[in-house]
Amino acid sequence: MKTQYYTATSLDGYIADADNSLDWLMQFGEPGESYPPFIAEVGAIAMGSTTYEWLLEHEIYKDKENPKxxxxRQPSWVFSSRTLKKVPNADIHFCKGDVVPIYNEMVKAAEGKNIWIVGGGELAGQFYDKGLLDELIITITPVTLGGGAPLLPRKIAAPPLKLVAVQQYGKHYVEVRYEVAKV
Ligand SMILES: NC(=O)c1ccc[n+]([C@@H]2O[C@H](COP(=O)([O-])OP(=O)(O)OC[C@H]3O[C@@H](n4cnc5c(N)ncnc54)[C@H](OP(=O)(O)O)[C@@H]3O)[C@@H](O)[C@H]2O)c1
Structure with missing residues (x-):
């Protein structure tokens, strides 16, 4: 099993713009073709509270009368120091602090499948700091944002990431896969 940070970024390295908006990404429609085979191999999910609250506002409760x-379906861990609104019938574990014990819980729950770090970049960085991040799967989009939520606010330079695959999807997306070197 691997711990994977799978996300989409602007060309200048932001996963949300300065207003926490993903409109720049949504203009391209559905996620890339690599998503269905990727999610099929995921057994547990982690995300920070900004990402969770974005999902609540823009997906689940977009139509308040008819929530989605x-x-x-995978168990999900949401990191926050606050008490967040819950989603009915969802397998969500709210957690905080050191990622190591949470990672251990996630590994058990994933039953041999991969762990997906949805974002943001700082949370992916916390897994990286503890030597727990194995792979980056990054869709580069043809936009620049000039600021916003950073893709991965860490210095990973020596050893560098190992490029393992590059794939173009349609007219807009380039997906790059990197392995994180273990030191
Ligand atoms: N482009 C894409 O495909 C993509 C993918 C994912 C996300 N996004 C977007 O990117 C943005 C990411 O936002 P973000 O950079 O703020 O990151 P985030 O990880 O979603 O949220 C950060 C927040 O999570 C909480 N947190 C993180 N680590 C924690 C820990 N160890 N213990 C307790 N709480 C912890 C803290 O908030 P509190 O303690 O105050 O709750 C922190 O401020 C969002 O707008 C999201 O929608 C884009």
Whole structure:
């Protein structure tokens, strides 16, 4: 099993713009073709509270009269120091602090499948800091944002990431896969 940070970024390295908006990404429609085979191999999910609250506002409760279900069947861990609104019938564990004990819980729950760090970049960085991040799967989009939520606010330079695959999807997306070197 691997711990994977799978996300989409602007060309200048932001996963949300300065207003926490993903409109720049949504203009391209559905997620890339690599998503269905990727999510099929995921057994547990982690995200920070900004990402969770974005999902609540823009997906689940976009139409308040007709809320949508939680989009993931995998158990999910949401990191926050606050008490967040819950989603009915969703397998969500709210957690905080050191990622190591949470990672251990996630590994058990994932039953041999991969762990997906949805974002943001700082949370992916916390897994990286503890030597727990194995792979980056990054869709580069043809936009620049000039600021916003950073893709991965860490210095990873020596050893560098190992490029393992590059794939173009349609007219807009380039997906790059990197392995994180273990030191
Ligand atoms: N482009 C894409 O495909 C993509 C993918 C994912 C997300 N996004 C977007 O990118 C943005 C990411 O936002 P973000 O950079 O703020 O990151 P985030 O990880 O979603 O949220 C950060 C917050 O999570 C909480 N947190 C993180 N680590 C914690 C820990 N160890 N213990 C307790 N709480 C912890 C803290 O908030 P509190 O303690 O105050 O709750 C922190 O401020 C969002 O707008 C999201 O929608 C884009």
């Amino acid at each position: 279900p939680w989009p993931y």
